[in-house]
Amino acid sequence: MRIDKHKCAGCGQCTEYCTLGNISSCRRDKTSGWLYYEIDEDECVDCGVCLRAKICRTTALFMPKYEWPRTVRANFSDPLVEHPETKVPGRGTEEMKTNEVTGRIKRGYVGIACEMGRPAVGARFYDVQTVAMALAKLGVEFEPRNPCTGLMADAKTGRFKTEILNEKVLSTIIEMIVPLERAPEVLKVIRTVAGEVGCVFSVDLISRFNKDGSIPVTPILKSLDWTVSPNGKLNTGMGRPLFREA
């Protein structure tokens, strides 16, 4: 995203809408004395929130026509932009963002997701790669339909395409499914590698209930001294199971 300094009236209204607090540099043109705002384009994730807020009355805010690899930023940060490969907007697979209704995560397995970055912080792909490479050493298989996996040069090692490593996004999700008995070793690696990255991330564990109504990952998390925070989504009209349990 950019600001056309010749159109900017220096009102500062858009600064309140930036998801990363990134529109903050107020400048004065040396010749005319005109006050205008700037966007640090290297830090901007092209989420489009400032533009969609329609707050700029002088139409100074504009999204340039960016080329690859810069386009990765909007693909992951702007919910209205579809990934060209998956035709799904956003950060992970469709099920990650609604309900797991496809039967992909079977009993005895757990879906694990590392949600890298957050509003106000974001994430660069070199940090995403650090986490993915640590997990790949365990031999986990990254979800092939996830757009983050699609950016890996080698999904076996978790290595990403070199040209995107410095690209910054609001958030992206590393996804995998592992047998329940492998969850402790995966979680231990996640906890260790968390100290090696410069961005925040949260960990999601997705599983089917046991037949007695208990949650299979709860005892695993408790044994590792992780905080357990069960969460569920009831999406009316969106949560219809697309499969029938055998």
Ligand code: SF4
């Ligand atoms: S809202 Fe528009 S005019 Fe006001 S500071 Fe932002 S870009 Fe400039």
Ligand code: SF4
């Ligand atoms: S596109 Fe997003 S990150 Fe960039 S300046 Fe606008 S609100 Fe901030």
